Amino acid sequence: MKLGLSSYTYGWAVGVQGHEPAHRLDENGLLAHARYHGIRLLQIGDNLPLHTFDSARLDRLAKRAAENGVQLEIGARRLTIERVSEYAAIARRIGATLVRFVIDDAEFFPSVDEVVATLRMAIPFLDGITLCIENHDRFPAAVLRGMIEGAGSERIGVCLDTANSLGAGEGLATVIPILAPLVLNLHIKDFQIARVPYLMGFQITGCPAGRGMMDLPSLLHELAPFNRCKSAVLELWTPPEPQLADTISKESAWAVESLDYLRPFFSQS
Numbered sequence: 109m110k111l112g113l114s115s116y117t118y119g120w121a122v123g124v125q126g127h128e129p130a131h132r133l134d135e136n137g138l139l140a141h142a143r144y145h146g147i148r149l150l151q152i153g154d155n156l157p158l159h160t161f162d163s164a165r166l167d168r169l170a171k172r173a174a175e176n177g178v179q180l181e182i183g184a185r186r187l188t189i190e191r192v193s194e195y196a197a198i199a200r201r202i203g204a205t206l207v208r209f210v211i212d213d214a215e216f217f218p219s220v221d222e223v224v225a226t227l228r229m230a231i232p233f234l235d236g237i238t239l240c241i242e243n244h245d246r247f248p249a250a251v252l253r254g255m256i257e258g259a260g261s262e263r264i265g266v267c268l269d270t271a272n273s274l275g276a277g278e279g280l281a282t283v284i285p286i287l288a289p290l291v292l293n294l295h296i297k298d299f300q301i302a303r304v305p306y307l308m309g310f311q312i313t314g315c316p317a318g319r320g321m322m323d324l325p326s327l328l329h330e331l332a333p334f335n336r337c338k339s340a341v342l343e344l345w346t347p348p349e350p351q352l353a354d355t356i357s358k359e360s361a362w363a364v365e366s367l368d369y370l371r372p373f374f375s376q377s
Contacts, residue, residue: 112149245275314345318369
């Protein structure tokens, strides 16, 4: 399994709505981070939406990635057949073979049947491309598995995020046994859960990989028998500081600490 960086490793530097830095981290900056850290995989997600790039910019991205020996993966949200077709074409243009999708988007929440229908229609666009559907807040793991199995294609699987299913009321102990056979891509996102000071409730916050509740060795052990997951990318939920510049600095430091923890578990070649 190959270790990678993501545009969501550096989410604050790339830009969070309402908190955009004066100089946002773009695809060139992400490639520079990958090169500096000796990482040869970069997943560019929907916070740097590639469908807004013109052809020349996409070609420059592909050229620079190849020059740096960095394999590209891409991500999008809003699972429609038009968006899947668009991102399959982008993937081919820049040499990516994996496209990760979040199903929902603002004011877009398709039903289970609609998702299955879209996935079935998407199959002809996936020659040479893997489509990974991310576990997110709305669908429990069993429902997600049912939708993907309903599509009936080996080219469609799961992007397993280690924290997202908490939004659906499920922890990894529930999610992994259900989704492990379908996992093709992994989002490593560590977290901590603490009771709030007034005792009525809990707060979930991100942390550097290896410092939280994610049991990575057990996760990898459960995925290993299926041998389908080929890439694992680091994502961070970095809590903000009062100043954005300090948040971005903390995010960068967390990336370094996380990579130091993760390297022994993964291939960097």
